[in-house]
Amino acid sequence: MSKRQLAMVMDLNKCIGCQTCTVACKTQWTNRNGREYMYWNNVETHPGAGYPRNWMEAGGGFDQDGNLKDGIIPDMVLDYGVPWDYNHDELFNGSLLQTKSDLEWGPNWDEDVGGGEYPNSYFFYIPRICNHCSNPGCLAACPREAIFKREQDGIVLVDLERCQGYRYCIAGCPYKKIYFNPKISKSEKCIFCFPRVEKGLPPACAHQCVGRIRWVGFLDDEEGQVYKLVHKYKVALPLRPDFGTQPNVYYVPPLFDPPKFDDNMAPIENSRRIPMEYLELLFGKEVHQALETLRKEMEKRARGEESELMDILIAYSHRDMFRLDNNYYQQEAAKKGLKGSEFFKIIDQRYLQGANTQRVEIKDYTFHEKVLPLPQKEKHGGH
Amino acid sequence: MKKTLSLLALSTLIISSNAGTDNFNDDVIEAKQISNVTEESLNSIPSKKITLYQQYSVHLNDANANKKVEEQKPVEAEAEVSVGYNQKEIGILIKWKDDTKSVQPAMTTTKFGDGVSVQFPVKYGKGTTLAYIGMGDTKHPVMTYLKKAVEGRDYQKAFIAEGFGSLTEISEKGFSFTMKYDDTNKQWIAFIKKPIKTADLNLASGLVPVSFAIWDGDSLNRDGNKVISNWKFIKMDKMKTDPAYLKYVSWGYGDIGNPERGKELMIQNGCNGCHRFADQTSAPEGLAPNLSKIGGYSNPVYLRESIVNPNDVVIRNLNINRHYNKSAEKDKNGAYPNNDMYTWYIKDNKGNLTSKMPPYTHLSEQDLKDIVAYLKTLK
Numbered sequence: 001m002s003k004r005q006l007a008m009v010m011d012l013n014k015c016i017g018c019q020t021c022t023v024a025c026k027t028q029w030t031n032r033n034g035r036e037y038m039y040w041n042n043v044e045t046h047p048g049a050g051y052p053r054n055w056m057e058a059g060g061g062f063d064q065d066g067n068l069k070d071g072i073i074p075d076m077v078l079d080y081g082v083p084w085d086y087n088h089d090e091l092f093n094g095s096l097l098q099t100k101s102d103l104e105w106g107p108n109w110d111e112d113v114g115g116g117e118y119p120n121s122y123f124f125y126i127p128r129i130c131n132h133c134s135n136p137g138c139l140a141a142c143p144r145e146a147i148f149k150r151e152q153d154g155i156v157l158v159d160l161e162r163c164q165g166y167r168y169c170i171a172g173c174p175y176k177k178i179y180f181n182p183k184i185s186k187s188e189k190c191i192f193c194f195p196r197v198e199k200g201l202p203p204a205c206a207h208q209c210v211g212r213i214r215w216v217g218f219l220d221d222e223e224g225q226v227y228k229l230v231h232k233y234k235v236a237l238p239l240r241p242d243f244g245t246q247p248n249v250y251y252v253p254p255l256f257d258p259p260k261f262d263d264n265m266a267p268i269e270n271s272r273r274i275p276m277e278y279l280e281l282l283f284g285k286e287v288h289q290a291l292e293t294l295r296k297e298m299e300k301r302a303r304g305e306e307s308e309l310m311d312i313l314i315a316y317s318h319r320d321m322f323r324l325d326n327n328y329y330q331q332e333a334a335k336k337g338l339k340g341s342e343f344f345k346i347i348d349q350r351y352l353q354g355a356n357t358q359r360v361e362i363k364d365y366t367f368h369e370k371v372l373p374l375p376q377k378e379k380h381g382g383h
Numbered sequence: 384m385k386k387t388l389s390l391l392a393l394s395t396l397i398i399s400s401n402a403g404t405d406n407f408n409d410d411v412i413e414a415k416q417i418s419n420v421t422e423e424s425l426n427s428i429p430s431k432k433i434t435l436y437q438q439y440s441v442h443l444n445d446a447n448a449n450k451k452v453e454e455q456k457p458v459e460a461e462a463e464v465s466v467g468y469n470q471k472e473i474g475i476l477i478k479w480k481d482d483t484k485s486v487q488p489a490m491t492t493t494k495f496g497d498g499v500s501v502q503f504p505v506k507y508g509k510g511t512t513l514a515y516i517g518m519g520d521t522k523h524p525v526m527t528y529l530k531k532a533v534e535g536r537d538y539q540k541a542f543i544a545e546g547f548g549s550l551t552e553i554s555e556k557g558f559s560f561t562m563k564y565d566d567t568n569k570q571w572i573a574f575i576k577k578p579i580k581t582a583d584l585n586l587a588s589g590l591v592p593v594s595f596a597i598w599d600g601d602s603l604n605r606d607g608n609k610v611i612s613n614w615k616f617i618k619m620d621k622m623k624t625d626p627a628y629l630k631y632v633s634w635g636y637g638d639i640g641n642p643e644r645g646k647e648l649m650i651q652n653g654c655n656g657c658h659r660f661a662d663q664t665s666a667p668e669g670l671a672p673n674l675s676k677i678g679g680y681s682n683p684v685y686l687r688e689s690i691v692n693p694n695d696v697v698i699r700n701l702n703i704n705r706h707y708n709k710s711a712e713k714d715k716n717g718a719y720p721n722n723d724m725y726t727w728y729i730k731d732n733k734g735n736l737t738s739k740m741p742p743y744t745h746l747s748e749q750d751l752k753d754i755v756a757y758l759k760t761l762k
Contacts, residue, residue, distance in 0.1 A: 005716035059446055066709040066722060067669070070446040076492040134718035140704035141444050143606050145548040154716060164550075166606040167492070171445045180492045185533065220715060246717040 005154035009215040009229045009236040010127055011252040017043050017125040021205035028204045034183025037082050040190035041205045043127040047115040051107045052079040052176050060137045061174030062244030068140045071171035081106035119261045122273035124254045130177040130190035131247030132156045141172025152332050155192045163187055174243035198329045202322035212315040217323040224323040225312045233309045235290045237283040253279055253287050255294050407633040414466035416621045420474035422574045430463040435597055435610035436679025440672040441701045448603035460597050460610045466617050473586050474576040481571055484564045485600025486532040495605050498531035498598040499573045507592050509628045512695050513685045518544040520696045521736050526584050530560040546699035589624030591617040611680045635683025635755050645757025648750055669725055679762040686755045693738040700727040
């Protein structure tokens with residue numbers, strides 16, 4: 001649908017779940033104006049319910065024939081989770097410290113829980129942003145046609161003027177990476193930091209990543225490391241390709257996990273704790289080949305031979321990891337007859353209203369109890 | 384919009400035993416000339432009871448809302464409408480029962496507010512065919528006035544539209560739309576007042592088509608998920624009605640044909656190849672408008688026009704990206720092209736739209752009447 005496509009690669013072998021990306025995104029975009037509950041970037045533990053809770057079972061995406069599937073809209077309190085307050089004021093009267101509301105769920109509720117039985121338990125992290133899909137479910141679901149995919153780089157954005165807050169996009173996105181802002185009654189989502197990208201900077205989440213696990217670049221830039229990881233070596237795979245939206249965030253699957261222990265607590269040689277079925281579910285059948293390539297290239301390197309792939313994955317230089325083809329956006333601007341500072345006008349006009357909304361602080365997070373009573377406990381079992 | 388089961392059974396009975404007893408006068412709302420267009424003055428004008436039916440032509444993708452649509456299947460919402468006007472303004476008072484007041488809260492993701500809208504075709508009168516009821520079509524733009532119950536905001540908007548996805552907000556001076564809940568009678572009372580004549584819309588005429596939609600927050604209603612009426616006609620008591628237009632829009636009411644034969648004809652003519660209706664559900668979802676409830680919100684003459692001259696009302700289908708072509712080749716970015724099979728029209732290089740449905744002009748007058756008689760029973 002677009003002329004070019006920006007993509008991100010994340011190496012799950014190097015993610016330590018520190019949430020620096022989450023914080024980078026939050027402080028940049030979602031700490032205000034009704035976006036407080038949203039995490040455009042989150043890091044979740046797998047196996048796990050994820051964020052929002054059980055998003056993989058929440059529907060959306062396309063069926064085998066390419067038809068949009070029905071989905072559900074997660075609940076702000078029960079599925080996303082909102083911040084809570086403590087009774088600090090009452091501590092002086094002898095009360096014990098407790099939360100003001102019943103804790104139901106939070107964005108990282110099951111962090112590090114993972115799967116498997118002790119001593120063979122296991123987990124790994126998956127950082128998630130909007131996949132800026134080539135066939136976006138959110139875009140297809142919108143009856144207002146308010147969601148668009150930018151011609152110049154495939155970034156998927158919401159036209160906040162056209163959006164009427166119907167929320168079909170949220171049901172349509174199988175990754176649940178588009179969110180309803182109840183304050184302005186419009187949907188909002190990860191914008192791939194397009195104002196940064198247009199200046200040659202990578203998205204904040206990628207730039208701040210301490211583990212240097214993220215690469216950003218155009219999928220058709222054959223000199224770029226993103227292209228090499230995705231197309232040349234085929235070690236970076238889309239998450240849940242079966243959802244049918246052709247996502248553009250790619251993951252290097254986890255290669256290393258400790259071996260299993262036998263009954264005598266002795267490690268079983270050549271065993272792995274993460275079941276291959278689970279990796280297949282997440283990354284498709286291609287995960288076998290990807291892991292095989294990684295293993296071979298690694299052995300090559302261990303023998304002292306050259307391995308371009310290993311050099312890329314070591315992530316020596318930000319300049320190579322974030323190949324945003326700086327001149328590209330300037331050229332695009334020039335085509336539209338924009339010069340010098342006018343360059344910034346290429347920032348999509350349709351998004352401006354949202355980008356410039358006035359900052360409003362929310363002080364009280366107990367709102368959900370005031371507005372609606374919490375539903376019965378037994379109904380909390382997810383969707 | 385909660386209804387009891389007894390009413391449900393009753394309404395089914397009426398449809399099956401009295402199909403064809405519909406009367407054009409039931410669709411006419413008498414408007415009175417009054418000096419001041421206020422809510423109080425409209426209260427003294429006799430109201431007309433209108434019935435609204437669940438929109439079922441297009442399928443939306445919210446699984447929880449769709450469950451409610453199926454549960455809600457036979458429920459009809461009733462509203463009372465009074466219209467008053469003077470040289471400058473027109474006012475419409477709409478009252479409808481709703482046991483549960485829903486206001487869209489400022490801090491949840493899953494709640495929706497109650498709401499109401501009033502729709503007028505931009506062009507009407509002699510020689511103009513009726514617009515598609517769902518926000519108009521490419522040849523018949525409509526004006527839509529919307530009021531929703533949203534916490535902390537006065538949500539009233541005026542739109543112009545020519546089909547799904549084309550709703551565009553405009554500002555209209557002198558337009559106001561209020562909505563308040565009457566706890567005693569468990570009903571909403573909405574009052575719209577607007578200039579009788581603007582640059583976009585002139586309502587100073589003897590017979591003005593109008594239609595209504597109501598959203599129920601509890602049923603997760605919003606957008607196309609709503610109950611809607613067919614075209615009603617406001618009859619302005621002091622203005623002249625064009626007899627030709629009256630004759631045109633009043634076509635097909637009453638007992639015009641044999642519904643059973645109409646259904647057979649529809650199957651014989653292959654309508655079920657694209658459309659779903661009643662027990663005919665073999666057509667792929669979304670290939671063409673679902674006709675299962677078409678009779679609730681379509682006027683007989685509109686149904687007739689749609690059969691003999693489908694190009695007159697080319698309807699934009701819901702977002703064309705909802706279906707992609709899995710057998711086509713992906714582009715260089717991995718995107719499948721849209722599946723044209725699901726597009727309801729063909730666009731030529733000048734931008735003209737032609738409906739994919741061919742005109743069924745070979746049908747005899749009686750065949751047409753039988754088919755329309757059948758479609759009228761689908762509610």
